[in-house]
Amino acid sequence: MIEPLDPDMFDPMCPSSAIPFQIGDKWTGMIVRCLADGPRRFTELRVPLRTITPKVLTATLRAMQRDGLVTRTAYDENPPRVEYELTELGRSMLILIDAARTWSEQYLPAILAARRASEELTTFR
Amino acid sequence: MIEPLDPDMFDPMCPSSAIPFQIGDKWTGMIVRCLADGPRRFTELRVPLRTITPKVLTATLRAMQRDGLVTRTAYDENPPRVEYELTELGRSMLILIDAARTWSEQYLPAILAARRASEELTTFR
């Protein structure tokens, strides 16, 4: 039994516009990370992604499925249960994402500082 | 004297929608790579970026400057000369970009294959 996803999973990086890189579109990278520990259900994914709408989550998952990053398994139960799981290809992105996270942890403060500094230049003038 | 930029620098990755990750916005990653070997001029950057318009190139460079990724040096000459150069912070992104390129070289074929495969499913039905 894997642990439930932390609702605040993406809070630390939440000034997301401050981060100079993304994996794929807006959500793909975060979804890959959510699936790192094992398969997850649709609603389960919505928790840490917080502001994502079902429409966009569906669309993103479909695209990832199309590209061979995740598999979709629907169990014939009631209420319905659907699980998404990383493929090998999807798992291979994890190292990339980790590299990005490490970089971000290291350098994000510098970026924010540079941004604040250039902001002050335009403010006092 | 550093070598001129190859106009076809980004041709191999040109089905860009097929690539599941980006660095920052559409152009930032490519610009960082263009500056890897040393400072470049505005017009010089336009060569490998090909379809970028001056407005967008300016906007992207300004944003990168604001975030401390590049420096802008204007020489008081006629005709004017301006050079863009990576900061240390900007250079630190190179390893990340290289990791992304390596990943892409390795797995892009698999993604395209998966995409083609799922396309055939919807076509013949």
Add this chain to the structure above:
DNA sequence: CAGAATCCTCCCGGATACTG
């Protein structure tokens, strides 16, 4: 629970033309 359907908005990025 896991979506589908519909409508809508914002804004990124392009096209074009002009200039110190």
Add this chain to the structure above:
DNA sequence: CAGTATCCGGGAGGATTCTG
């Protein structure tokens, strides 16, 4: 050469509502 100044369209993504 290195940009500005306008204008503009498309498409990603959000809000809302409904359903097997």
